[in-house]
Structure formats: C-alpha cells, structure tokens
Amino acid sequence: MKTPYFLLSLISGLLFWLAWPTMPFTPLIFIAFTPLLYIADKVSHPGKYFGLVFLAFLTWNAASTWWVGNTTVPASGVFANVFNALLMSIPWMAYKQTKRRLPVNASYFALAVYWLTFEYIHQTWEFSWPWLVLGHAFAMHPGWIQWYEFTGTSGGSLWVLLGNIVIYNAWKRARIYDATTRELLRYEAWKPVLAIGLPLIISAFIRPAPDDPAKKAGVVIVQPNIDPYDEKFSAGTSMEQLQTMLRLTEQKADSNTRYIIWPETALFPMGAWEHELNYQPEVIAIRDLLKKFPRAKLISGAATLKRYSATDEVPATSREMNDGTRFDAYNSALQIDTSLSIQVYHKYELVPGVELVPYVRYLSFLQKVALDFGGITGSYGRTPGVEMFTDPAAGANVFPVICYESVFSNYVAEHIKPGANLLVIITNDGWWGNTEGHRQHLRYASIRAIETRKWIARSANTGISAVIDPAGNIHDPQPYWEQAVFSSTVTLRAGNTFYVKNGDLLSKGALIFCILLIIQSLISRFIPGLRYAKGN
Structure with a gap:
C-alpha cells in the first residue's frame, strides 16, 4: 500500500x-x-x-x-x-x-x-x-x-x-x-x-592552530538577567540596572582583566545622543569603575541616537522630532575606557519587522508598522559606526557582534577580515522565553568560531552567556534566566581562515x-x- x-x-x-x-x-x-x-x-x-x-x-x-x-x-x-x-x-x-x-x-x-x-x-x-x-x-x-x-x-x-x-x-x-x-x-x-x-x-x-600564550586576555562577562518585557525598558529603572551590572562586574574583575562585557542594550534603553555620551551619568559611573582596573575596557550594548543637520544626507530610516529635526536610532555597541574616547559600532543586520521595516526607503509609510517589543520602535539606522573596537596598546581588535548578526556566516566573516582577533557577541535572548530560540542561538555561535578560528566571548542578558574556543567548544555556559557573572581567559588570534580570506x-x-x-x-x-x- x-x-x-x-x-x-x-x-x-x-x-x-x-x-x-x-x-x-x-x-x-x-x-x-x-x-x-x-x-x-x-x-x-x-x-x-x-x-x-x-x-x-x-x-x-x-x-x-x-x-x-x-x-x-x-x-x-x-x-x-x-x-x-x-x-x-x-x-x-x-x-x-x-x-x-x-x-x-x-x-x-x-x-x-x-x-x-x-x-x-x-x-x-x-x-x-x-x-x-x-x-x-x-x-x-x-x-x-x-x-x-x-x-x-x-x-x-x-x-x-x-x-x-x-x-x-x-x-x-x-x-x-x-x-x-x-x-x-x-x-x-x-x-x-x-x-x-x-x-x-x-x-x-x-584542528585550529594552537594559541599563543603571550596573546591571552582576561575577560569578565556579565549576565544581569533583566526581564526585557517588565523591567528593561521601564521608565526610571536604567540607573538601577546599571548598579546591578557594576556590582556584578566588581565581583570578578581584577588587575588582569582586559575586557568587561555587558549584553545588548545594557545602557540607555530609551536612547542617548551620541554627541553627548561622555556626559551621561552611566558613562561617568563606568569610568569610575574602570579606574580600579586600569588595563580594562568595557564593551556594552546601548541604544544611541544621532541627530542630522540641515546639510546632512538624511537616510530613509530617520525619524522626525517635533521641531522638524531628523535623527536616527541605533542598536549599538560601545567600547568605553578611562579616556574621553568612546568607540561606537552600529548593528547592521537587523531583525525584519522588529528593528527593520524592509525596504522602508521605498515605502516610507510602513515605518509605523514595526513591532513594539519595548524601547525604541521603528526601523533602526544602518549607517556605519566603527568597523571594530581597537586597543593598539594591547594589540587587540574586537569585532562586536550584536544579537541577530551572529546568525550570519558571511557578515561575520567579512568583518573579521580587516584584522579582528577576537569576537564579542552581545545579545538579549529573553524575548522568546525559555524556548529553543536562545539555545539554538548559542549553538550557532560555535559555528562562527570554527569559520573564523577566533575566540568568542558571549554576554546574554538572560542567558546563555559563555566563552567559545576556536574549535567551537562552549566553556562556562551560565544558566538561563539567572543572574550571573564569570571571568575567563581568551586568546587574541591573528590571521584569517580560507573562508574569511576568500568568502x-x-x-x-x-x-x-x-x-x-x-x-x-x-x-x-x-x-x-x-x-x-x-x-x-
């Protein structure tokens, strides 16, 4: 039959x-x-x-x-x-x-x-x-x-x-x-x-080439476990969230810490102007923390805003303020140290329907139909920020991968190619609850490690934070939906794989x-x- x-x-x-x-x-x-x-x-x-x-x-x-x-x-x-x-x-x-x-x-x-x-x-x-x-x-x-x-x-x-x-x-x-x-x-x-x-x-x-012991770097990864629906984007809670992350960081950071890593949108959940970042109370508090750990730099997710002048070329993703000024909102990553220089990377691979209304430049009226999951809604900007986070004194070039970007094999490889020697993934995987979504997302990061033969330090707001070696093995995975912080050691690995070199x-x-x-x-x-x- x-x-x-x-x-x-x-x-x-x-x-x-x-x-x-x-x-x-x-x-x-x-x-x-x-x-x-x-x-x-x-x-x-x-x-x-x-x-x-x-x-x-x-x-x-x-x-x-x-x-x-x-x-x-x-x-x-x-x-x-x-x-x-x-x-x-x-x-x-x-x-x-x-x-x-x-x-x-x-x-x-x-x-x-x-x-x-x-x-x-x-x-x-x-x-x-x-x-x-x-x-x-x-x-x-x-x-x-x-x-x-x-x-x-x-x-x-x-x-x-x-x-x-x-x-x-x-x-x-x-x-x-x-x-x-x-x-x-x-x-x-x-x-x-x-x-x-x-x-x-x-x-x-x-197998990947062995690590160079001289290129090892200490990292502290924070998993604050802030509910993205009920806490993260609630008015008046951003400084409380900051204090939680500062407290967790101090539990594990020491004189050997090279990078402190906080998750996606950890800072300014309702947005902060990029030309005023140095004056934000969150940044001032972070610099006070970093004075205790002078070798460390902090990498964090943030929601940032960029205002356009009358002479600027204004992208289709821009929004209009009451006075007619146009501005863009970005899902960003920041590198902060004790200097006044803040490096800003803008997420490019955006989630369709949530962070990006596809082809809004042709159908501008669709800007208002983006799904509202809290925080800033509508299409985020896609104009470039820095290509990678640099630290010439340490010979470190970090490519910060924000959430959804870590699913893109080609995109990650293209941005490793200019010379990045460490991958940092910052994400907020609590949107879909305790489902296969956050577990699949973590596992895909193992593939990015193999393709690029780079260490990955992954900070997820609600989990699963971890460190992944160049062979794709996951180390120190933290429990989902639990507050956590841990320290680990990664290696800054020079050179590119055949895939990264040739696409x-x-x-x-x-x-x-x-x-x-x-x-x-x-x-x-x-x-x-x-x-x-x-x-x-």
Whole structure:
C-alpha cells in the first residue's frame, strides 16, 4: 500500500525538526529531503506539488522556530513561519521545472544550485532569515564540521543536499532493479557512506592552530538577567540596572582583566545622543569603575541616537522630532575606557519587522508598522559606526557582534577580515522565553568560531552567556534566566581562515550557475533541441 503524498510531506518536515538543534537526532538531516525527492518524481500536477512542498517546509519551520511568535505579537511568528516556508519552496519549484528539460544528474546539480542561491540571497536582502540555513544543522557537533573554516555553512548545506540525493538514489535503484540486500550493500551502500563519511573523516584531522600564550586576555562577562518585557525598558529603572551590572562586574574583575562585557542594550534603553555620551551619568559611573582596573575596557550594548543637520544626507530610516529635526536610532555597541574616547559600532543586520521595516526607503509609510517589543520602535539606522573596537596598546581588535548578526556566516566573516582577533557577541535572548530560540542561538555561535578560528566571548542578558574556543567548544555556559557573572581567559588570534580570506565561494559559484540555468531555461523555450524528454 502506497504512503499518501501528504503524509510523506509531513514526514519530511518532522525529520528536519528532529534533526535540528537542539534536538538529539542530527543524522536524520541526511534523509529529511528524500520524501520530497520522491514527491518530485511522482507528482506531476504543479499545484499539488507546490502544496506538498510547502507543507513540508511549513512543518519544519513551525516545529523548529515556532518560538518566534512567543511574544506580545504572536501573529508575527505565524507570518514568519509561513513566509519562510513559501521562500523555501521556490528552489524546489525551480527544480521541478528543471527536471523536465535536463537529465537526472543535471537536475540534481540544479537543485543544489537553486538551494545554495536561495540561502545566499536570504542572508543579503532585507527580509533575511538565515536561522534555518542547512549548514546550521550541525551546530551541536562542532567535531563534525571543522572544515567549515574553508567553506562556511554553505559547505554544510551542500553536504546535506548531497547526502539526501545519494541516499535517495541508492534506494530508488534498489527498487527499480529489485536488488537484494547483498547487492544493495555491494553496489549502492558505499555511495552514501562515502558522501556522508568522508567529511567526518576530514574533520577529524583538522584542528585550529594552537594559541599563543603571550596573546591571552582576561575577560569578565556579565549576565544581569533583566526581564526585557517588565523591567528593561521601564521608565526610571536604567540607573538601577546599571548598579546591578557594576556590582556584578566588581565581583570578578581584577588587575588582569582586559575586557568587561555587558549584553545588548545594557545602557540607555530609551536612547542617548551620541554627541553627548561622555556626559551621561552611566558613562561617568563606568569610568569610575574602570579606574580600579586600569588595563580594562568595557564593551556594552546601548541604544544611541544621532541627530542630522540641515546639510546632512538624511537616510530613509530617520525619524522626525517635533521641531522638524531628523535623527536616527541605533542598536549599538560601545567600547568605553578611562579616556574621553568612546568607540561606537552600529548593528547592521537587523531583525525584519522588529528593528527593520524592509525596504522602508521605498515605502516610507510602513515605518509605523514595526513591532513594539519595548524601547525604541521603528526601523533602526544602518549607517556605519566603527568597523571594530581597537586597543593598539594591547594589540587587540574586537569585532562586536550584536544579537541577530551572529546568525550570519558571511557578515561575520567579512568583518573579521580587516584584522579582528577576537569576537564579542552581545545579545538579549529573553524575548522568546525559555524556548529553543536562545539555545539554538548559542549553538550557532560555535559555528562562527570554527569559520573564523577566533575566540568568542558571549554576554546574554538572560542567558546563555559563555566563552567559545576556536574549535567551537562552549566553556562556562551560565544558566538561563539567572543572574550571573564569570571571568575567563581568551586568546587574541591573528590571521584569517580560507573562508574569511576568500568568502563564500560555494554560494557565489551557485549564484553564477543559477543565472546560467535561468538563461538556458529561457533559451530552451525557443530552441526545442535543448529540451530533454523526461519520464516525469
């Protein structure tokens, strides 16, 4: 008796969920696409095929990232899951069309090209949501993916696609030729074993270069555990929150501390003008603290504001004050020391719908529809701040990654390339409660460490704060939703990996082939000889 196609679609989505961090069944990722490959072979009606593909991806999205709706606006999660499932369906619709005009192996190649192109675009446009990039599936097993220092997550995505295709073909050949178990093991089983096993073997022989003991630096990481809904953005509480972080810092800081790290939006939750930062009482109190630890610099998240003059070029994200003056609001990171110099970095990869109204420069009226999660609402500014935090005396160059930015493989690599030797992630992961969201977010940081071979110091307002070594191993993870502070040692590591130096070559290559496939498709409409007869 044949399994109904809709059931196969559901099975595909559930396999992805079971394989996704932080579920414990990661190897299932190598068969999660096989029901869809079968559906693509058997279902000819375009509408029915689309419905089945969409159902699979909706199941995966809803089961793995349902928590995006665990906010004051649950409808946002419904929209995000449905919209992302629709986008994921596009490569598979293109694959179905390609199957009709190209040989089998060429159509499989096209599927990989379409999917990698989709993932690449999904990291670069303003509706970005790279949370479910296939290469993130191995976040709980850094020992499997040490070769990400050469390929980034796109290498993992290709590995998943190849594994599924090879396993499906082995199964299909066994059915077509009615192969015995012995014949299957002899003639087909070696292919998926090789496709899946070879990267694991390669990974076992790759390790980051050893740390230079002379480049070690002490860090103190603070996890203040301030409720983002009921406390953080409440009027009149910012100085109380500051006192909590100062108190926690003093418990662990000492003469060897090089960096003190506070989480996202720890300072000025309602905003502070950037040209007046030196006069803010919070900054004055921090400098009084740093006088006790003269070698230390403090890195903290902050909400900052920038006013534009009449002669400035004003971006579309700007807002208007009562007097007509335009200004931008930023989700920022600050580096503060005892001097009057404050380095300010502006978050660039913003959360669509919360921090960024996509393409608001073309549809300015949408500025008012941004979701209100507390603090400053509407589109944040995206004009650059400093490229990285520098400390020439210590030879330290820190790239501060703010929350959502740590999910972007390409973005982090591009900003490490100019010479950063330490990654600091500051985040506020309490928005979605005690769900898989904050656990997945932590695990993805392990992949960024492998891709860049840099130490990561991670401060999360409500957890999970931790330190991550260049092999992707997590050290000193702090309990979620508990106040905590700890000291640790990281190493300032010079040099860049192949991936950081050269970028995402796999995705760029896929984009080129995708364009060629589209051109070939258009030409084939007018030159019948380019078509291939297909059985499906």
